[in-house]
């Protein structure tokens with residue numbers, strides 16, 4: 001048994017993946033724009049993830065753009081049969097690295113074909129529609145038109161499963177009326193708990209919830225309470241943050257991002273970290289203070 005086996009698995013589409021995976025966004029250059037300073041080091045992180053048993057990698061052609069998908073192909077193709085690559089469409093980058101919506105039928109269709117080309121695949125296992133009504137967080141509004149386009153691409157056999165990202169509960173409900181939704185990827189972590197009710201309802205329906213920024217994002221979480229719990233458990237604060245997410249709900253699949261092999265190993269080791277019941281109220285208070 002490898003350490004990540006200890007966190008168990010959960011279905012993602014018609015496969016089961018380990019609950020600890022890897023998010024590739026940090027492999028692009030500064031600001032998720034352009035190439036990394038050291039492409040060999042980036043490819044080494046990807047190979048180490050696979051060697052450690054990771055079978056779920058999150059990516060997108062808008063990281064770079066095209067940078068992380070190309071690194072993944074260079075480092076990992078031909079892909080292990082067990083690997084589930086999840087990508088996202090619905091956004092694009094401008095020439096300065098800004099994030100813009102790209103949700104017309106033509107843009108979504110091109111994005112699926114670009115992802116297929118850059119990843120070197122004939123079909124994409126899971127594609128998340130990244131909703132950009134507000135770039136920084138979920139905002140109400142219909143997702144019917146772009147999701148219908150994505151469902152059409154699925155019927156053509158280019159996409160096997162569909163997920164949603166940056167969405168409200170109402171959009172999840174609307175989406176489930178249009179096609180099968182296998183995962184929801186929204187911002188959520190110890191200090192950012194807006195999706196608590198959504199996570200529980202998705203868990204009841206067997207749908208995966210994939211928190212982005214599980215460590216807090218570009219400025220990882222820092223809290224005296226988190227550090228104190230980590231000290232008591234002989235772990236690191238970010239391992240506690242990941243272990244808390246694993247404990248929070250069985251349908252949570254983690255994709256912590258890092259550009260460092262050492263951080264990757266530290267993060268994957270969180271699968272084996274047991275949080276005793278008595279530390280949970282201390283950790284819960286971190287979210288309550290921020291909410």
Ligand SMILES: NC(=O)c1ccc[n+]([C@@H]2O[C@H](COP(=O)([O-])OP(=O)(O)OC[C@H]3O[C@@H](n4cnc5c(N)ncnc54)[C@H](OP(=O)(O)O)[C@@H]3O)[C@@H](O)[C@H]2O)c1
Pocket residue numbers: 022023024025026058059088130165166185186211212213214215216217218219220238255256257258259260262263264266267
């Ligand atoms: N759907 C969306 O809209 C969306 C948005 C954002 C992200 N995502 C996805 O979610 C994944 C995870 O989010 P994220 O990578 O942005 O944020 P994250 O996982 O919360 O944190 C990444 C940050 O934490 C640092 N870090 C990682 N492990 C560490 C460790 N053990 N010790 C100290 N620092 C550590 C990383 O720096 P180092 O590189 O130095 O380790 C990086 O700055 C992304 O990779 C991407 O695939 C999706």
